[in-house]
Amino acid sequence: MNGYWKKKGVKAWRASTGLFLVSAALSMCEEVHLYGFWPWHLDRLGNNLTQHYYDNHPVHKAHKLPDEFKQHQRLHNQGVLHMTTDNCA
Known part of the structure; x- marks a missing residue:
């Protein structure tokens, strides 16, 4: 799985x-x-957010969450998944 996502830009x-x-x-x-x-x-x-729902630890250096978010956006734009980044209505 890591290899696949690395090829996609993560x-x-x-x-x-x-x-x-x-x-x-x-x-x-x-x-x-x-x-x-x-x-x-x-x-x-501008409100502070945590990276996990259960704690407020800083993001681990092993992950590149903005790269992953770009992949989520790409898949959303292609209609593969549905992503909501605004507040729930």
Whole structure:
């Protein structure tokens, strides 16, 4: 899986667990909806965000979350998955 994503532009030592789970979901599900994948420490309004739902540890250097986000955006734009980065309505 790491090799596949490296060829697609994720320049990380290894893909994140989130990218592995998205990959698994794409291989098993007819529709995949992503919510909450945002690789920056601030939201669009400047509010602080954590990288995990369970803690506030800094991003591990092994991951390149902005590269992964670009892949999520690409797949969203191609209609492969549906990504929501705004607040839920």
